[in-house]
Amino acid sequence: MAEVNISGARKAYGTLNVLHGVDIEIRDGEFVVLVGPSGCGKSTLLRMVAGLESITGGTISIGKNVVNNLPPKDRDIAMVFQSYALYPHKTVAENMVFALRLQKQPADVIKQRLQAAAETLDLVPYLDRYPRQLSGGQRQRVAMGRAIVRSPQVFLFDEPLSNLDAKLRVQMRKEIKELHQRLKTTTIYVTHDQVEAMTMADKIVVMQGGKVEQIGTPLKLYDRPNNTFVATFIGSPSMNLLKGQYKADGAIFVTETGDEIGLGFTPAATDGQSVLLGVRPEHLSLAERGLKATVSVTEPTGHETMVFLRYGPGELVAVFSERHEFEPGQVVTVAPRTEKLHLFDAGSGKTLRLD
Template identity: 65%
Template sequence: MASVTISDVRKSYGPVSVLHGISVDIPDGAFVILVGPSGCGKSTLLRMIAGLEDISGGEIRIGPRVVNDVPPKERDIAMVFQNYALYPHMTVAENMAFALKLRKAPQDEIRRKVTPAAEILGLTKLLDRLPRHLSGGQRQRVAMGRAIVRDPAVFLFDEPLSNLDAKLRVQMRTEIKALHQRLGTTTIYVTHDQIEAMTMADRIVVMHDGRVEQVGAPLELYDRPANLFVAGFIGSPSMNFLQGTATAEGIRTADGVLLPQPSLAAAVPGTAVTYGIRPEHLMLREGGLPLVVEVVEPTGSETQVFGHLGDQRVVGVFRERIGAAPGQVLPVSWDLSLAHLFDQSTGQRLVAPAQNLAA
């Protein structure tokens, strides 16, 4: 195992810059997920760590060693790709053992490494099968097994679940997390799916337009997003954003709705702000603000209600089964300690002075 240190890393293709000074410290044994929308640079950064892309500037260390100019095969990493990259004419066992055979490892060593890896991944009964006889989830486990037998210092996963159906993705992310807990190998995982990031990672690196927006534990990003982008990207459904102006009484929207002042955020009166509250934090409460219902979507365990506060769109997620009709008014409120304020000009979260050190 090894730590990975990314220091002011940049990437350009001719005059086009795609990574703008990325710096991230990944501790030994951590499970870190790079997440962000398509085109944000997360896969490019992963390929640079693997040595599959040249670095235009900055430094990457694996353990104590700078690897900027080290060939991929000498970096002590193992990569699992989105498309599995299995050899179709080789059996499961042969695919898993391929890297060891290239190193001319003895047969007993190959057997000693392949057998336990197959047991961990539930592949023991499939070792003689060809990839075309396997399901998508089984193929992905073979690709993981091929990485495990190499016993690398770092695992790299490049959107490994994106080709699987929804049910299998849920199963596989549980298996990958359990595998990390068992092996303890430093893991860097790329996905555009924030649910994968929230459920699997020790730490999440949120990227956007070639920059790091925030790094932190999943619930830290969820509860204390640094800016509007992180607040809107993390969480499903997304955080509600209401535009208004700070006043001494609270936040006044353009159509006259007075939103209560968050208890952990503050803005100078007259400042244009964005008020943020997560859908699941809305509560039905007599005397609350009037949410005019537009659409109700029951899912069984919860009910999603889409509507308007004044002229602004809002979604609420309630544990109650709500049978409201379009046009009906529901009184809603929320815990003011869970509300956020963001500066409209900078997008940064605003924090009450007493909370600056803790935020």
């Protein structure tokens, strides 16, 4: 196991700059998730750590060694791909130990590592089967087993669950997290799915446009986003953003329709400043006083009810843990939980809540 330090990492393809000076410190044994929309540079960064992409500028260190110019085989990493990348003509056992045989490891070491990995991943009954005889989840476990037998310093996962159905994705999330808890191997995991990031990570790195927007624990990013991008990307459904102005007398947010909402905190804003009020859907509740909105669509899921509301020129989404029966066109009044409010500058999108 080892720490991974990425300092000022840049990547360019000719005149096209993909990564713009990325800095990330990953502690020994930490599970770090790189998350962001398609094209943000997260997979490119992972491939640079793996040695599959060259680095244009900056440094990448694994342990105490700068690995910028090391080939992948000398970096002591193991990578699990989205496509599994299994040899179809080899059995599960042959796929898992292929790299060890290339390294000319002793037969007893190969056997021992294969057995240990197969038991860890519940693959013992499938060792003599071929990939075509396995389900998607079993193939993914084989790909993980191939990485485990190498006992690397760092595991790299590149969107490994994107080919699985929703139910199997949930199961595999749990299995990967349990695996990390047992092995304690430093892990870098790439996904575009913020639910995966929230449920699996010790630390999340949110990326956009080749830059890091924010780094922190899942709950820190959820509770205290640095800007509107992080606020709306982390959390499902996304945070509601209302346009309006800040009224310094009383620390009040005034909506475009003239409604006033007390913030309960003093932001780093000036009187009359154009701002965005952020409130998560689950932090809205039915009230006698608040924002009058019109029901558009209701989505009951059993354990909660999601309601889309028309408010002024925009839309609000509310999530209620209680069961409600709303009719389209019904007017309701909702109010936010004051202690859960966020405030952002309308121009830059940066947070104005500094507590």
